[in-house]
């Protein structure tokens with residue numbers, strides 16, 4: 001089944017109003033590549049300004065709370081980011097798992113909240129270096145998917161991202177064989193959970209994606225796009241990744 005490639009950026013805890021100027025060239029590149037979907041997750045404080053500045057570009061949040069409202073000081077709900085102009089949110093990112101102790105169960109609840117509020121979801125999974133060295137990468141990813149993917153997930157609102165933690169921000173990536181293996185296992189696990197709908201779900205690769213390696217990584221079977229951290233912060237680094245996706 002043909003799935004449109006998705007190139008999504010994640011600014012993490014970076015950026016400022018001034019940095020939003022980078023999005024002008026990203027939006028232009030996205031418009032020049034209509035065969036590719038392009039999205040950018042930015043800090044909560046920049047969502048409204050980003051969505052207003054580049055209305056054609058899909059702007060998203062990096063996280064949402066699992067509840068719609070209530071006494072949760074400092075948290076932000078899916079409805080709030082939607083109202084601010086977000087079209088999607090990332091959930092279950094490994095930095096939230098590591099820094100905030102989030103679990104796959106939390107990611108499941110956040111994905112459900114996002115969907116309930118009309119947001120597309122990019123749900124992250126991925127093993128640590130110790131888990132990979134112990135030969136447990138496949139089992140870890142399978143277990144994360146099993147615990148975090150909602151029963152009603154389908155490609156119209158749901159995307160999975162495989163991000164091995166040891167490849168994030170390190171300049172190291174798995175081999176194409178390792179990526180193909182995990183993505184095939186992820187697809188099979190999705191099929192067990194949601195049946196034929198699994199064919200329509202995009203599975204992104206994330207971890208040290210750059211303009212130099214994007215074409216190689218995006219050509220791997222079952223890699224339907226990229227989730228990009230550091231190289232999403234400037235148009236100069238992000239646009240070549242969009243162009244690589246468009247060239248496939």
Ligand code: 13P
Pocket residue numbers: 010093163167168169170171206207208209227228229230231
């Ligand atoms: P880097 O592209 O900086 O390795 O980050 C990947 C990531 O965590 C995207 O969510």
